[in-house]
Amino acid sequence: MARKKTTVMVDEKDLALIKQAAAREGRPESEYFREAFHLVATRSRRWQEDWGIPIVDFGRPISAEEVHRTVRDEIFDDEWADDR
Template identity: 75%
Template structure:
């Protein structure tokens, strides 16, 4: 991946928090900014075509109680 240098204005408090995190975790500050740019790009991404997401038919409405019971059963199975 080719990197390009740019200048960005940031809030002083945010920059201080980045500096603290970088020192604490032993990572370069630039990694935090690259990660933030990447997350911003992913968040704003748009697709031209519709997604082909299948719909599920459970034969009727599913209640919150049924969902809770199923999740509880699934958690109990992993313990």
Template identity: 75%
Template sequence: MGLKKTTVMVDESDLELIKQVAAREGRSEAEIFREAFHLVAIRGRRWEEDWDIPVVDLGRPIGDEEVRRAVGDAIAGSEDRDQ
């Protein structure tokens, strides 16, 4: 898909931050702005059809503490594998 030139007004302090990020990352300001526009476009995307997301039924309610424990165990396990 081709690029289209546009003009936008931005807060001066935001522009200064963009300049800093671009310099730090070795990227152009335009590239940073394109990335920002793309992220907002994706965030705002809507789908007409329902998603086919499977429902997992464990046969009983799952509480907050059980979820926290399972996530903690999974994180601890991945840290063990990384070493």
């Protein structure tokens, strides 16, 4: 992928945190900025085509609590599965 140089003004405190992380992890500061740009660019993207996400009908309304409980139970089961 071709890269283009740009200048960005950032908050001094944010820059200090990036410098600390780069030193701690042995990565160039520029990698953090490229990663941040990529995340924002991807998040703000708008697709023209439909995603084709299937509609699931459980035959009844599903509450947010039921979804959270099911996800929590599955995560808990997966964590303990490694210990068996």
